[in-house]
Amino acid sequence: MPSKNMLPKGQRRRSVKAEYRAQRTLAQEHEAARKAAVEANFGVDPAADNFDQAFEATEDELLKTADFMEPELTIEERIATNNWFTTKGATGSKVAAETHDAPRYGNPYANLAEAVRPEVPVLDDLDADEEGVRTLTAADAAKGMRLDAYLAKALPDISRARVILLIDNAQVTLDGKPAKASLKLKGGEIIEIEGDPRPAPLNATPEDIPLSIVYEDDDLAVIDKPSGMMVHAGSGSTEHNRGTLVNALLFHLSQLSQVGGDLRPGIVHRLDKQTSGLIVVAKNDSTHRKLSEMFSSRDLRKVYIALVHGHIAEDGGTIRLPIARDLVRRTRMTTKRAGGRTAVSNFRVLERLDTPYGPFTLVEVHIETGRTHQIRVHMQALGHSVVGDFLYGAPHNIQPLKSAIKREPLSLERNFLHAAELELDHPRTGKHLALRSDLPADLTSFLAQLRGQ
Numbered sequence: 001m002p003s004k005n006m007l008p009k010g011q012r013r014r015s016v017k018a019e020y021r022a023q024r025t026l027a028q029e030h031e032a033a034r035k036a037a038v039e040a041n042f043g044v045d046p047a048a049d050n051f052d053q054a055f056e057a058t059e060d061e062l063l064k065t066a067d068f069m070e071p072e073l074t075i076e077e078r079i080a081t082n083n084w085f086t087t088k089g090a091t092g093s094k095v096a097a098e099t100h101d102a103p104r105y106g107n108p109y110a111n112l113a114e115a116v117r118p119e120v121p122v123l124d125d126l127d128a129d130e131e132g133v134r135t136l137t138a139a140d141a142a143k144g145m146r147l148d149a150y151l152a153k154a155l156p157d158i159s160r161a162r163v164i165l166l167i168d169n170a171q172v173t174l175d176g177k178p179a180k181a182s183l184k185l186k187g188g189e190i191i192e193i194e195g196d197p198r199p200a201p202l203n204a205t206p207e208d209i210p211l212s213i214v215y216e217d218d219d220l221a222v223i224d225k226p227s228g229m230m231v232h233a234g235s236g237s238t239e240h241n242r243g244t245l246v247n248a249l250l251f252h253l254s255q256l257s258q259v260g261g262d263l264r265p266g267i268v269h270r271l272d273k274q275t276s277g278l279i280v281v282a283k284n285d286s287t288h289r290k291l292s293e294m295f296s297s298r299d300l301r302k303v304y305i306a307l308v309h310g311h312i313a314e315d316g317g318t319i320r321l322p323i324a325r326d327l328v329r330r331t332r333m334t335t336k337r338a339g340g341r342t343a344v345s346n347f348r349v350l351e352r353l354d355t356p357y358g359p360f361t362l363v364e365v366h367i368e369t370g371r372t373h374q375i376r377v378h379m380q381a382l383g384h385s386v387v388g389d390f391l392y393g394a395p396h397n398i399q400p401l402k403s404a405i406k407r408e409p410l411s412l413e414r415n416f417l418h419a420a421e422l423e424l425d426h427p428r429t430g431k432h433l434a435l436r437s438d439l440p441a442d443l444t445s446f447l448a449q450l451r452g453q
Contacts, residue, residue: 120145120153122339131194138189147174148181151191156325156339162197171195204233204241204262206251213252214435219287219428220280221253224437227276227414232264249281256281257288269295269370274388277304277419278437290427295370300424304365304375305350305439307416307447308384309394311359316348319378323371332391333373335381344368345378356404356452360387364420375417387446388412404452412446 118141128134142150148167152160166172167181171194174183212224225231225245233241241247249256249266256266259282266281268291282288294300322340326332334340344367351362361384365375376392379385385394400407423434439447 120150122156123154126155133195134193136191136193138185138187138191140187142185142189143187145185146181147172147179147183147185147191150185151193153327156327156337158197159325159330165197166193169197171197204244204246204250204265207242207247208251209243209248211248211252214278214437215433216253217426219284219426220282220291221249222278222280222422222433222435223249225271225276225279225419227274227440227442230273231270231279232267245279253281253283255283257283257285259285259288259292268292271419272373272376272415272417274414275304275417275419276437276440276443278302278422278435279419280422280424287427291424294424294427298368301421302367302370302419303421304367305418305420306363306365306375306379307387307443308361308363308379309358309387310361310384311352312347312349312361312363312382312384314349316346319343319345319347319382321378321381323374323377325372333371333377335377341371342369343371343374343378345375353451355450356400356407357398357410357450358401360450362447376415387416389415389417398450407452410446410449412442414442416443416446418443 120141121139123136126134126136136154138150139154142154148160148163151163151166151172152158155163158166163172164181167179170178172179173192173194174189176190176192209229212226213221214224215222223245229248230244232246233244246263246265246267253266258265260267266283266288268280268282268288271277271279280291282291321335321343323333323335323343324337324340326334327337335343346366346368348364348366349361350364353360353362367374371377373392376386376389380389380392385392387394387398390396397409397411399409418437418439420437420439421435423432425432
């Protein structure tokens with residue numbers, strides 16, 4: 001007697017490799033996103049032997065505080081990757097369908113292909129009133145959705161983890177009453193959001209970590225940050241907030257501005273963890289505010305050096321592509337979503353390299369705005385990913401050309417991106433500061449290997 005869970009008659013020789021591969025690919029993407037989020041928020045190296053134990057220790061904190069949440073699959077995605085097969089009698093069978101028992105493992109999505117939920121409208125222009133309250137009406141598309149899932153889709157600049165934080169802090173009301181994250185919406189409810197997410201304050205502790213201080217006076221300092229050091233930690237327990245630039249600054253500098261709060265003392269702008277180079281730090285609140293205004297009005301100059309895959313055809317140019325958070329892979333940014341924030345990058349080709357490992361281009365990039373992952377996203381949009389930037393499509397292993405087959409593959413376990421120049425007029429004295437940082441040893445060594453030297 002055939003099993004209740006067999007494929008329908010006539011389809012039993014059909015291969016399920018496609019379904020298996022889809023499931024495997026989805027699982028691999030989720031695992032990569034999980035590891036990237038743990039590394040970004042807690043500084044845990046995914047390649048370390050103790051990664052799984054470290055993840056177990058940080059998982060709850062990650063879901064509460066990090067800008068990361070496993071993407072919620074749409075019905076279409078669930079149907080496409082579904083590996084359940086249900087039958088109630090094969091077509092053309094002599095046995096009537098109604099005489100069959102219900103399948104042991106039913107497919108809850110089997111009849112939903114025609115009932116796909118409409119897309120949730122994105123509210124990019126939702127402004128707060130004078131009291132800092134944002135008000136919106138739940139769209140019809142929200143019917144049946146959890147409150148936290150709906151807000152994360154409707155407000156793309158706030159991650160689902162931050163939405164949950166708002167709800168847990170009683171900053172979200174539904175028709176005037178506090179609501180739970182799991183509450184199912186009916187559509188048409190009045191949702192009010194008071195203020196911004198308020199993570200639990202972190203008391204950073206000083207640590208004797210070596211720092212390269214390029215410039216320092218009574219108002220500010222400029223640090224040459226090494227790759228691998230986070231600028232500041234995420235909110236959470238103190239045990240996960242070690243080894244950051246803030247910890248080092250608290251040890252080496254006598255005072256820091258408090259405009260950024262306890263979590264970011266002195267921090268005016270950021271560099272990605274794997275990006276090395278110059279970062280300016282404010283020692284008092286007045287300097288901090290003036291520096292922030294200079295960044296906003298583009299009254300200072302920041303120049304980066306990057307190595308990208310392939311030859312860029314133009315000798316220079318300007319990339320004007322708005323940047324927004326990727327709604328599927330929340331650790332990434334994208335230029336392909338409407339409603340992104342303005343981002344402007346000016347690039348100039350320094351050298352086109354023909355190497356035993358293929359073509360590469362060394363570029364100088366002057367950014368006019370400071371969006372998250374800006375240079376990395378803009379270079380990917382040009383079709384030239386930054387070397388070592390696995391998040392945006394760069395290969396983990398760079399294989400030699402067939403003509404150089406005896407050479408070993410190369411790998412760079414960081415982004416080839418370095419903040420090389422910083423120019424500004426001192427916010428108090430007006431003195432012009434022009435500061436430089438040479439490429440660090442790991443990047444110059446990689447370049448030499450790439451050239452076959």
